[in-house]
Amino acid sequence: MSKTCPTNGALGKRVDTQIVKAMLSLPLNILGVGNYRFCTDPDCPTVYYSEDGQQVFVEDDLRERIYQKHVNEKESTICYCFNHTVGSISSEITESGKTTAVEEITAGIKAGQCACDIRNPQGDCCLGNVRAFVKDFSY
Numbered sequence: 001m002s003k004t005c006p007t008n009g010a011l012g013k014r015v016d017t018q019i020v021k022a023m024l025s026l027p028l029n030i031l032g033v034g035n036y037r038f039c040t041d042p043d044c045p046t047v048y049y050s051e052d053g054q055q056v057f058v059e060d061d062l063r064e065r066i067y068q069k070h071v072n073e074k075e076s077t078i079c080y081c082f083n084h085t086v087g088s089i090s091s092e093i094t095e096s097g098k099t100t101a102v103e104e105i106t107a108g109i110k111a112g113q114c115a116c117d118i119r120n121p122q123g124d125c126c127l128g129n130v131r132a133f134v135k136d137f138s139y
């Protein structure tokens with residue numbers, strides 16, 4: 001068993017198979033029985049891979065574009081539950097000096113509207129990514 005990406009050798013983050021099922025645009029009977037990992041390297045085309053090294057899925061196999069692979073592109077979705085993009089957050093900051101995205105997402109989570117575990121390709125909450133993006137963008 002290998003925990004590293006067969007394409008670039010980086011250690012990927014373990015994800016629940018549920019998110020791989022939710023993201024794949026291929027028939028799900030190709031799925032193996034083992035665990036899957038997520039490669040966050042923007043320079044690596046591999047998104048998910050199986051720990052047995054037998055399967056690799058790239059963006060063309062998936063229903064969503066992957067934020068981590070296109071961090072600097074305006075059209076990249078960063079919050080997959082409430083549809084915030086790199087462009088929407090950065091233009092809000094440019095126009096008003098701040099963004100309400102973090103508050104909106106937090107309110108949505110409290111209201112039980114968030115579904116990061118099945119909508120965000122990384123399989124968990126986007127808030128860390130949004131906070132890091134806002135911090136970098138606002139310096």
Ligand SMILES: [Zn+2]
Pocket residue numbers: 005006007008009010039040041044045046
């Ligand atoms: Zn990789």
